[in-house]
Amino acid sequence: METLGFLMEGFAVALTPYNLMFALFGAFVGTLIGCLPGLGPANGVAILIPLAFTLGLPPETAMILLTAVYAGAMYGGRISSILLNIPGDEPAMMTCLDGYPMAQKGRAADALAISAVASFAGGLIGTIGLIMLAPILAKFALTFGPAEYFALFLLAFATLGGITGKNPMKTVIAATIGIMISTVGIDISTGTQRYTFGVLELYEGIDFILAIVGLFAISELLFFVESRVGGGREKINVGKLTLSFKELVSTIPTQLRGGVLGFIAGVLPGAGASLGSFISYTLEKQVLGKKGKFGEGDIRGVVAPEAGNNGASSGALVPMLTLGVPGSGTTAVLLAMLISLNITPGPLMFTQNADIVWGVIAALLIGNVMLLLLNIPLVGFFVKLLSVPPMYLLPIVTMVAFVGIYSISHSTFDLYFMVAFGIAGYFLRKLEIPLVPIILGLLLGPEMEKNLGHALILSDGSWSILWGSSLAVGLWVVAGLGLILPYVVGPLLRRRMNAAMKESPVSD
Amino acid sequence: MTGFGDRILGLGLLVLAVAYGWAAQQWPEPFGGAEGVGPETFPTILAFVLVIGSLYLMVKPDPDAQWPVRKTALELVTSVVVLIIYALLMEPLGFIISTTMAVGTLSWRMGARPRMAFITGLISAVVVFILFNYGLDLSLPAGLLEVE
Numbered sequence: 001m002e003t004l005g006f007l008m009e010g011f012a013v014a015l016t017p018y019n020l021m022f023a024l025f026g027a028f029v030g031t032l033i034g035c036l037p038g039l040g041p042a043n044g045v046a047i048l049i050p051l052a053f054t055l056g057l058p059p060e061t062a063m064i065l066l067t068a069v070y071a072g073a074m075y076g077g078r079i080s081s082i083l084l085n086i087p088g089d090e091p092a093m094m095t096c097l098d099g100y101p102m103a104q105k106g107r108a109a110d111a112l113a114i115s116a117v118a119s120f121a122g123g124l125i126g127t128i129g130l131i132m133l134a135p136i137l138a139k140f141a142l143t144f145g146p147a148e149y150f151a152l153f154l155l156a157f158a159t160l161g162g163i164t165g166k167n168p169m170k171t172v173i174a175a176t177i178g179i180m181i182s183t184v185g186i187d188i189s190t191g192t193q194r195y196t197f198g199v200l201e202l203y204e205g206i207d208f209i210l211a212i213v214g215l216f217a218i219s220e221l222l223f224f225v226e227s228r229v230g231g232g233r234e235k236i237n238v239g240k241l242t243l244s245f246k247e248l249v250s251t252i253p254t255q256l257r258g259g260v261l262g263f264i265a266g267v268l269p270g271a272g273a274s275l276g277s278f279i280s281y282t283l284e285k286q287v288l289g290k291k292g293k294f295g296e297g298d299i300r301g302v303v304a305p306e307a308g309n310n311g312a313s314s315g316a317l318v319p320m321l322t323l324g325v326p327g328s329g330t331t332a333v334l335l336a337m338l339i340s341l342n343i344t345p346g347p348l349m350f351t352q353n354a355d356i357v358w359g360v361i362a363a364l365l366i367g368n369v370m371l372l373l374l375n376i377p378l379v380g381f382f383v384k385l386l387s388v389p390p391m392y393l394l395p396i397v398t399m400v401a402f403v404g405i406y407s408i409s410h411s412t413f414d415l416y417f418m419v420a421f422g423i424a425g426y427f428l429r430k431l432e433i434p435l436v437p438i439i440l441g442l443l444l445g446p447e448m449e450k451n452l453g454h455a456l457i458l459s460d461g462s463w464s465i466l467w468g469s470s471l472a473v474g475l476w477v478v479a480g481l482g483l484i485l486p487y488v489v490g491p492l493l494r495r496r497m498n499a500a501m502k503e504s505p506v507s508d
Numbered sequence: 509m510t511g512f513g514d515r516i517l518g519l520g521l522l523v524l525a526v527a528y529g530w531a532a533q534q535w536p537e538p539f540g541g542a543e544g545v546g547p548e549t550f551p552t553i554l555a556f557v558l559v560i561g562s563l564y565l566m567v568k569p570d571p572d573a574q575w576p577v578r579k580t581a582l583e584l585v586t587s588v589v590v591l592i593i594y595a596l597l598m599e600p601l602g603f604i605i606s607t608t609m610a611v612g613t614l615s616w617r618m619g620a621r622p623r624m625a626f627i628t629g630l631i632s633a634v635v636v637f638i639l640f641n642y643g644l645d646l647s648l649p650a651g652l653l654e655v656e
Contacts, residue, residue, distance in 0.1 A: 392625075395618070412598060
């Protein structure tokens with residue numbers, strides 16, 4: 001019941017008109033970003049971080065804004081999947097399978113409406129799960145010492161490549177590069193200048209906001225220039241809403257299963273929303289068997305992955321809020337925001353910054369309601385936006401990134417740095433070096449070094465303390481599994497996902 | 509040769525790792541002796557991990573990605589140059605002029621008609637400028653358009 005009290009306080013924070021306004025704005029912008037093909041939640045949150053900063057928002061407001069953007073982008077992802085058969089990001093891929101056939105049969109409006117409801121159900125279930133699980137996990141994490149934390153960070157890196165990640169060694173390399181970047185600047189404990197080459201701008205280290213915006217937004221622009229998928233699109237006809245109440249009710253079991261499965265996938269380190277939507281869809285196909293017409297526009301084929309990916313997006317916040325270890329790329333970006341607000345994420349946050357944690361959780365609930373209300377009437381508007389060619393949109397998005405970064409420091413030096421990160425991001429993505437571990441390395445590097453130092457001080461310099469407790473050993477084992485599993489499970493899972501895509505009659 | 513990209517990357521990272529690790533050994537020992545963790549401990553570990561990673565890449569590279577050729581490569585370089593010039597000119601020319609040029613050029617190079625591209629650039633620049641300077645109270649440089 002203690003939790004309920006905190007949640008009420010959270011609502012008190014989230015329901016102030018000021019915070020509500022930002023939640024609404026975030027939900028709207030998030031949906032906008034999510035429905036644009038090519039821009040996913042990670043880009044969306046990355047681009048808005050500088051804005052949240054320059055506006056000098058109070059921490060809880062900034063977090064509410066970004067969480068709303070995150071949830072909104074997850075909602076928006078489905079629109080281009082259904083209408084264009086182009087997933088906005090990976091988790092939205094499974095929605096194409098039945099969403100696009102529905103649209104081809106003239107039921108686009110129904111698919112959009114039911115997927116909005118499914119997103120809501122998934123988001124709601126995920127948030128309820130978050131409310132129940134997070135405080136327990138936070139309490140458990142309070143028993144962690146520096147050695148356990150060090151192992152936990154390693155676990156985060158090891159599993160972040162995700163089960164769908166291709167080459168685990170590349171995840172290791174990426175994380176190492178990220179941590180290396182984080183060591184630039186003056187060493188806090190000894191005052192030694194490290195890798196600054198006497199450049200004044202480097203004394204305080206490299207701001208990870210520059211790295212994030214450059215790696216995500218600028219490299220996206222370069223990728224677009226290369227692929228040139230742009231150009232105009234044919235007008236999309238959404239059609240009339242014919243969804244009956246009975247049909248809606250009949251999908252309730254699918255919504256529940258999808259939401260719960262998604263949430264579990266979200267909590268697991270490294271699994272994330274892609275896995276959430278995939279397993280929800282697969283399970284539904286198996287449960288219904290021949291009774292469903294999956295791949296041909298079955299309404300439950302839209303409901304399952306959408307409930308799954310939105311459940312997962314709330315689930316991914318569990319390890320981020322309780323352990324300070326993000327479960328996905330977007331939550332890594334959210335973590336960056338927390339750290340730059342001088343809030344140390346982790347179990348202590350639940351006691352020290354309870355207003356922020358519970359404010360964010362309450363905002364997530366409110367955001368989901370807002371998104372549902374926003375998505376049904378405004379779907380026409382978002383659909384119109386889809387017909388704006390990306391050759392106009394992407395330059396504008398890039399400009400917004402420039403403005404955001406410039407407004408933080410009013411220094412053009414930062415802009416060059418951002419462009420440099422963008423170019424590096426392009427090459428790294430080409431070489432399939434994942435970007436998220438780099439970001440995470442940048443974020444967690446200083447914490448890792450600090451915890452390593454503390455652990456060694458406690459043990460009088462004996463390195464064996466790092467695997468001195470059974471908990472630490474457990475974390476090391478899971479981290480090891482996180483690196484090995486992608487070799488075993490990854491190819492299998494990817495083959496299955498591709499097979500599922502191919503089975504669908506509209507995979508071309 | 510397959511895996512060319514990964515091998516080059518591996519070589520580059522190996523050089524980086526060695527230089528990074530070597531630099532860490534050059535720092536003076538902090539006051540109070542080398543007990544526990546010095547400023548060089550953590551970087552040394554990182555350099556070691558990266559050496560292993562880069563060697564692995566060179567020995568077992570992934571198949572090559574499709575790299576852009578000629579025209580596309582030129583377009584990519586153009587975009588990067590536009591971004592750098594944008595950063596360079598933002599303060600002297602002011603936000604509106606530099607943004608119109610940058611967004612316009614980018615859209616145009618991506619296939620928009622030049623007129624439409626620059627009109628889009630101008631409109632978005634003016635909207636963002638007004639929004640930031642008057643709506644959000646964050647000053648963007650007015651540059652040449654400064655009225656005083």
